[in-house]
Amino acid sequence: MSFRPPFVVGSTVTHPEICTAFQCGNMGGMRRSKRTNTLIIISDHTKALYDDKWYGDTLHYTGEGKRGDQTLTKNNRTLNESDHNGVEVHLFEVLHPTQYIYHGVVSLAGKPYQEDQADEDGVMRKVWMFPVKPAFPISVDSTAYQFYTKAQQKRAEKLSDEALARHLNDTEKQKAAQRDVTSSVYVRNPYVAEYAKRRAKGICQLCGQPAPFCDQKGRPYLESHHIEWLSQGGADTTSNTAALCPNCHKKMHIVNDPKDVQKLRAAII
Incomplete structure (x- = not known):
C-alpha cells in the first residue's frame, strides 16, 4: 500500500512538515523512513556540493556521500534497488532556501551511472547519479526559479576552465531540460x-x-x-x-x- 503524505504534488512545504509527515530524520539529502516504507530524496540546488541536473523530464540525482568515492551502500543502495525492493521514493526540490517543492513519487528512469564531481574538500571523486522521473511533471514558481538560475550562474562563474569544460562534456550528450514555470505578470498598456x-x-x-x-x-x-x-x-x-x-x-x-x-x-x- 502506497504512502500518502498530507500535501499534494506541486505544493511547497517546510522542512518540519516533511519530517512529521514521513516520520523521518531531519538530516541529509536522502532519508529512509521504515515507518512509512519510504525514501525521501531532496535535491537542494541552493547548496553547492551536489550537482543535480534536469535532462528533459528526468532529474539526474547525485547519491549520498560528502567525501571520497560514493558507494552503492545504505541509502544509495535503497535508491538503486527501488524498482524492486518495495520502497517508495518521494522527491523534494529546493530552488529557494527553506522552500521544499514536492514532486511526489519518482521512479528510476534509467540505469544509475558514475561521474566525476568535487567532494566537500574540493577533491575530485566518483559519485553515483540516479536518473529519476516524477509520475506527473509540475510547474514551479517563477520567483523561486529565477533565484535558482541566478545561483547557478554564480556557480558557473566560479568554475575553472577545466571544470567548466567537464560540465559541458556532460551536458552536450543530454537532452535539454524543460520546466513549466508559473508567474504573475504586469499587464502593460x-x-x-x-x-x-x-x-x-x-x-x-x-x-x-x-x-x-x-x-x-x-x-x-x-x-x-x-x-x-x-x-x-x-x-x-x-x-x-x-x-x-x-x-x-x-x-x-x-x-x-x-x-x-x-x-x-x-x-x-
Missing part, C-alpha cells in the same frame, strides 16, 4: 508603449543612436522601458516610459546606472 516609441522618432533615448534595424513593417525597432520598474512601484505611464535600442534596454536591466536613469528622465520631458 500597449498605447503607452506605442506613444513612447513614436516620441523617440527612431532614436534610442539613452545612447542617442538610430534604431539598429527596422522590423518587418519597416519601422525603426526600439523597445519600451519603464524608467522606474513596475516591480519597484513604477507607473505604466508615458511620463515613466522611454524607448531604447535592445542593447541599451538590456543594459538598464542589468546595470541600471543612476546616471542613465537621470538621462532618460530628462529625455522624455
Whole structure:
C-alpha cells in the first residue's frame, strides 16, 4: 500500500512538515523512513556540493556521500534497488532556501551511472547519479526559479576552465531540460508603449543612436522601458516610459546606472 503524505504534488512545504509527515530524520539529502516504507530524496540546488541536473523530464540525482568515492551502500543502495525492493521514493526540490517543492513519487528512469564531481574538500571523486522521473511533471514558481538560475550562474562563474569544460562534456550528450514555470505578470498598456516609441522618432533615448534595424513593417525597432520598474512601484505611464535600442534596454536591466536613469528622465520631458 502506497504512502500518502498530507500535501499534494506541486505544493511547497517546510522542512518540519516533511519530517512529521514521513516520520523521518531531519538530516541529509536522502532519508529512509521504515515507518512509512519510504525514501525521501531532496535535491537542494541552493547548496553547492551536489550537482543535480534536469535532462528533459528526468532529474539526474547525485547519491549520498560528502567525501571520497560514493558507494552503492545504505541509502544509495535503497535508491538503486527501488524498482524492486518495495520502497517508495518521494522527491523534494529546493530552488529557494527553506522552500521544499514536492514532486511526489519518482521512479528510476534509467540505469544509475558514475561521474566525476568535487567532494566537500574540493577533491575530485566518483559519485553515483540516479536518473529519476516524477509520475506527473509540475510547474514551479517563477520567483523561486529565477533565484535558482541566478545561483547557478554564480556557480558557473566560479568554475575553472577545466571544470567548466567537464560540465559541458556532460551536458552536450543530454537532452535539454524543460520546466513549466508559473508567474504573475504586469499587464502593460500597449498605447503607452506605442506613444513612447513614436516620441523617440527612431532614436534610442539613452545612447542617442538610430534604431539598429527596422522590423518587418519597416519601422525603426526600439523597445519600451519603464524608467522606474513596475516591480519597484513604477507607473505604466508615458511620463515613466522611454524607448531604447535592445542593447541599451538590456543594459538598464542589468546595470541600471543612476546616471542613465537621470538621462532618460530628462529625455522624455
